[in-house]
Amino acid sequence: MKKFWKWRLGFFILVLSLTNPVHSKPIFQTLRNDTKLINKAYLVEDIKSGTESSNPESFMQHGNIAYFSADMGEAYGLWKTDGTTEGTNLVKENLRGPISVNFELVEFVEFNESIYFNGNEQTVNDSQLWKTDGSPEGTIQVFQLDYADPSNFSVVNNLLYFNAGFPFTKLYKTDGVSTILVRDEPLPVNTKFGDTLYYIHCENIDLCELKRFGTISALNFSEISVQNNPLVVFNGFLYFVAKDGEHGSELWRTDGEIEVGLFMDLNPSGDGSPQIIGIGNELLYLNVANQDGNNDLWRTDGTIEGTFKIQLGDYIFDKSLGSINLSTGNQPEGIFLRCKLEGDRYYSICFSDGTLNGTVVLTELNFVRNTSNTSIQRVYEVLENNLYFTKYDKDHGVELWRSDGTPEGTALWLDILPGPASSEPLSYGICGERLCFSVNDFIHGRELWSTDGSIENTQLVMDINKNPGSATPIGLSVDEGEINFVANDDNGNSHLWGIHNNGNKLETVIDDQEIIIDSNNRGNPPFIYLNQHYFYVSQDQNDFNKYRLWSYDQLSDHKWIVQDNETGIINFEFIEYVKSKDKLFFTSYDDSSNDFHIWKSDGTEDGTKIILTIDVEWT
Template structure:
């Protein structure tokens, strides 16, 4: 029988954060704010068997509820394109084409003015004054960068980068911290020209920069000259005004690049795979917290493996050849989680044990198999599950894995082999609960989506122990699934107790 949380009569108040030795009594008043997510789900009354409505959850039964019955009854509104604004609100679109904004309450969920350009999903950057930079489509210019406060009067086209109805499809908006923003966009217009001037045939998808004004919005660098695209990706701030990204200049293939926000200061960081071969495959960079970053790359000799860079060519090198030779030691989708002690969790395959959790201290000698969860060559941690290592905030991390006996279930690790273990067999037996890690909640808990065989696919939460693992709410009572999906965090990231 699955365990179900019983709401307390007065709800779930925030817990006091532990005081550190030497701190005054004021720290006893510090609290952990709830972490709220918006998602789409169905129940017998709202959405029914064939459709969905927007829901919210903070990981408690009383905090999990229908946000708004947009299409009353079992019709459902099919909400999608949830995009967090970073201030506790999100925008989304319903099946009829209506765009909405919400603060996670029914009263604060309203349709955006019909005169606003249409949401197109993707990234968003806050300007810090209540306005946001994101991609919108006004029906005339195509999808272009727009600055908006989500009122008709406070919405304006930043720049028509690709004149005409096709639009530039901007993406990856990233604030540099000095009032400027970088993003990728495509300008295929014949009249466009690279920074050096002269007529061109468009510049393809390249890196752009803006200070929030039309005059201050321009192509940063035509990395792949002419109409070809460099397809920049993985934009990651170094913290000193520079940023890393991946791009293809048409000569070296897709490789790591670095920029200080100027054309002259934008250059290839390292040609990891010499020649025209691509090394990074759209991989992002993970900050280790000591000025170094880890990235998945293939140098053409060692296969896909973890690499380290400090933002210099000399400081960019192979971390470890997990699977010796040409075979891949990690996968393109592998993510990295930095633990509190600076070590990094990842999923690797040494060619002997299958895909399993690995750990590294940033050196080849300190990179090792953490646990052979499914003994032998079978995969214990799948590529899909490995993208969701989530910190619990106490030095441990949660992930999903299968040991061949229990199916895919939640596992926990403290970074040691002995401390890596099954949390709970939510769906007893080999079938498994098909656990999906959603993200951190308050008070050292993590939100999951799982199927215990009795309640269908529903929301669960865990603190990394069997006793602390519980069904949050059976949204669709019985064995039918609520099919909760499209989870998007509403709560700003800096409100977490441990900064997750």
């Protein structure tokens, strides 16, 4: 064992002999005697000082009610809300609804005055088919099958069809009471058109047919190409992608009775391979491959003359974010689209009214900055002809934005946590006549909020998870007019925070590194502020198993691992530090040389030196 106690005693004696330390007043006494600092210090309570998060997610709209899942602390529960506090109630405990994937709406279906969905009891590892009418007694499991994971719901002739099973899914149907196997194969691409279920049946990867359920014949031709496109019902026709040997992969349609055939050859020189993006403003929007191998945005109203290209520069369009349909006002009718330039890191939000001049870029959709859950949760929704979405900028963090479909009408709408701190709105969904979403206000944790589209009526709906869960602020320090402390963010990671600009701005000082709190009880503070430099312990970015003493220059936004520039020695196995007057003294141990180092620093790289090296003896 390395015996350090005598070197620690010598270290503090050396510090006292080299300096004439002036002991400042205790931090709590300082705050108590300075009214100005008391007002600033109250902002510390904004850092997750309330409760744990319930993380409401996966909204399912049914009439004026939305169902969602929430973490209640000991268990998940299925809840319902109309967007008001009094209209928010627990439906069933120990039940979690479907989970959103890639920002999509969760899959569910209305059937026989109930909603049917993919649900999971916390005591069971796989998802099953559940239904609810909004009451605890009306929330029951409909179907039991090992690894069921039901999906692809279609209601046809008072029966619910769905796929279930693993590793090979099969087609089932239910009347809500009994469930039977219909077909020993899945129908991954299917949709209801009229009173008939249409589906894609493939003999092999190159031979697929469009069929109607209940018949064995295909629709007058054999070879079609699905290309992962859904079957889409639009203006009285069922649209799909097909090829007949004469044309490439193009857009076809059927009325379900007589007319079946090619709608339009969008790329006569090859495969148009149209991808149906969405429907808005009574138009069908498509992504179509051109002769150069790129994709163009097209629109159609179902007529040949009403079908043409509306491409915006080199943007790629791949998804609808929702449509708006206004009958009055100056805002255009149209559709919000997700778009992106080749090589861009983030997607943007575009809008189109179906014309070339009316297809515009609104803003970059860089909502992924500083968020941890957006890979699975929906971060946009349309309410009363405005798109609400989550977006990051450096001045406001990740907050709630709104767009009316025009560039000038697209801006930050509500900064729930003023300044660079982020409330991170997630899990958007319509609940009654309101928009519901989850927000972390750092008081209640991540909980359910709603809005009717006005800022004054945007508020917390219910604090579902009331379990205590604090950010645990520690090391509160007032130096040179700066109030700083270390506190956990909503992911449980310790970061250095500061209150600046006369107490009006709360922000992370260093947000890309976690502050390592001294777990060995050596008495180290979580950080030291010296001459506009922060000293703190964090991981070596080249070896996460080792901790280093870092310095951060706030003025130049430069951080570095403390080392002796003359010898190149880094502070291996950092031990402890202490601030004395305008100098920092700290110790480190080099396992490769058995050397115990004592350092002195004025806060700068050039002013950081080893002042004493001792060869440690083994005892």
